[in-house]
Amino acid sequence: MEQYFVKETINSNKFQIVDPETIKHVAKVMRHKSGDVISLVDPTENLFMATIDSIDPDSKFIAVDVEKSTKNSTEMPIDVTIACSLSKKDKIEWITQKSTELGAKRIIFFDSRYSIMNWKPNVVEKKLARLQEIAKNAAQQSKRRIIPEVIYVDKLKDLVQYKAEANLVAYEESAKQGEISRLAQTLNEMPKSVICAFGPEGGFAPEEIDFLNQADFLSVGLGPRIMRAETAPMYFLSVLSYKYELTVK
Template sequence: MEQYFVKKVIDQSKFVIDDLESYKHIVKVLRHKVGDTIYLVDSTQTLFVAKISEIDNDASNLTVVVDKDERTTTEMPLGVTIACSLSKKDKVEWITQKATELGAKKIIFFDSKYSIMHWKKNVVEKKLMRLQEIAKNAAQQSKRRLIPDVIYLDKLDKLIEEKEATNLVAYEESAKQGEISQLAQAIQEEPTSIMCTFGPEGGFAFDEVEFLNQNGFLSVGLGPRIMRAETAPMYFLSVLSYKYELTVK
């Protein structure tokens, strides 16, 4: 079944979906009828099974009868932030979509010395709206309980204001030197939240890594291979998923 996010708290057995975009997708695109069932996630991240009881095409809304679903949350047990230097438009959108599917709670894009793209102030709001919509659609498709926040920082040093309990910087020179233990050690400590920062296609400048290290970001390698800028965050999220979400029976 499809899942939709609603901005309100669902606290009664009947609920009216009056969001125009959701109404159009449910009624006009997927052509759901009275009696069909969908999932809803409200503003408290609670999942509900919702059966359509009425469709009002004049008012562009639909009424559903809801029942709380007690299944286990799909969210990671720790808050995960990935911070990526700006890449080309299609890569930024791809990172947003896939990071959402893999469980990131926050996605940060920032300018760095070797970034091949730089956003002008007059386009930032429009680009973030587009990325937030991509995150919403990916969260609905992957049955998340929340939509990740997507934010933009025009300077790398502003990352300090976004720090989590544990903070890492993926550094290709660490990988070249054979460093393979720091990431494993960091997640073995089971922090309540974690951030990992990733450089652009050309990598971080040495002084940028030095600045991050001086401000509590630990340099880590991501294995013996050098990855593309858009691949590294997905590797990191997959490692966390294996550590915290998969078990051996």
């Protein structure tokens, strides 16, 4: 059963869907009829089963009867921000889609020294709107209760505004054999929020790592293999899900 986000809080058992894009998808793409059931998620992160009552012939609204679902939330019990160095269009779109599936709450793209590109100020709004749309669609498909926020910061320094309880930067870590990693040590403390920064394909510049370390971002390794820039955040999010959603007793 497909899910749609609505912008209005649902607080009665009658509701009208008014977002033109959602109406189009429900009525034209999926060709739903009266009596069909869809899921709606409202800004309070509640999930509702919505039975279609009527579809306005002029496509101005869809009237539904709603019932609040008691299903557990699909949101991670930790507030996760991933911050990725800017990359090519298809890579950042891919990072946005996959990070949404994997439970990120906030996805930041930043300009770093060895980024292969940057965004000119006049395109930022349009680029972010496109990524936010990708995040929304992925959030609906993966049955999230929120749409992750996509943010752009043009200076690495501005990342400190988004500091969390645990602040990390993915970087080679010289772990001794058999030693527990700094990532595992950090997660064992079960922080309630975390941000992790990921460098570009060419890596962070040493002064960028110095800056982040001095701003209390701890360098953590993600295993012995070299991952591409877009793979590392997926690894990180998967590990968080495992630690917080599959192993906690």
